[in-house]
Amino acid sequence: MTDTNLIEIKNVNKIYDNGVVGLKDINLNVKKGEFLVIVGLSGAGKSTLLRSINRLHDVTSGDILIDGQSIQHASGKALRMMRRNVAMIFQNFNLVKRASVRRNVLSGRVGYYGFLRSSFGFWKKEDVQHAVTALKRVNLAEKFYDRADALSGGQQQRVAIARALMQEPKIMLADEPTASLDPATSNLVMDDLKALNQDLGITVVANLHNEELALKYGSRIVGLRDGELIFDKEADQVSESDFQQIYQSVQDKHEAGSK
Structure with missing residues (x-):
């Protein structure tokens, strides 16, 4: 990790069309090489912030x-180029289930190809080899030609990580990547993300609902409540009472205010 800020979030507010406030005046910097974990109750704004x-x-x-450039003001080719550097892993994997693992992983290179070439699967030989290497990193090279829907949930999420790696990203965003997985499989997925962070220097920002995973894998933990950033500490300084503060429900706050 360096002292250079790779992500700078400045006075960010998000209000949806129906009037719901998603984010309130968020100010947050993420350093290159950091493994930042965002925690908070459902509806706290974690996914909104990540997206x-x-x-x-x-x-x-x-x-x-x-990396010093505004993604909010980028458009056209400039926006596409910036997005290549920011890969995303979703809770529900977002794989094409009836397609092969090969095709799913190679789809991570779409940002480097024209529409027609990627649509018809005209991949360069070096990118096919790159896909094999990416799958080896998540211990799934033997599944290269299998259909995605033949894999377990944990395997599908690791294929999604390999696909994200194909972008050669500086940043990997993970939105509740273990929410639908059992504890053992969750650790395997998080091990993969940690390895990419430590071995390749990829900056990871992950939303997690599990306190144990947050402390085990995060280098820094921030907390959201009702769209506001209410907590920010290095992981080795976080206590159980800190989590209780972050997860304090809206009802608890109202009850405390009425006393």
Whole structure:
């Protein structure tokens, strides 16, 4: 990890069309090589924040800089180039289930190809080899020609990690990557993410609902509640009472205020 900020989130607010406030004045920097874990109750704004970083969501106000450049103000080719550097892993894997593992992993190179070439699967030989290497990193090279829907949930998530790796990203965003997995498989998936962070220097920002995983894998933990950033500490300084503070429910706050 370096002292250079790779992600800078400046005074970011997000208000949805129905008036729901997703994010409130978020200010947050993420350093190159950091493994940042975001925790909070369901609806706290974790996914909204993560999806704002690669502009799957547009923010209402404020700015987000990736390596010193505003992704909020980028468009066209500039936006596509920035997004190549920010890979995303989803809770539900987002694989084409009836397609092969090979095709799913190679789809991570779409940002480097034209539409027609990628649509018809005209991949360069070096990219096919790159896909094999990516699968080896997650211990699934033997599944190269299998259909994605023939794999277990944990294997599918690791294929999704290999696909994200094909982008050659500087940043990997993981939105509840273990939410649908058992504890043992969750650790395997998180081991893969940690290895990419430590071995390749990829900056990881992950939403997690599991306190144990957050402490085991995160180098830093931030907490959201009702769209606000309420907590930010290095992982080795986080206590059980800190988690209780982060997860304090809205009802608890109202009850405390009425006493």
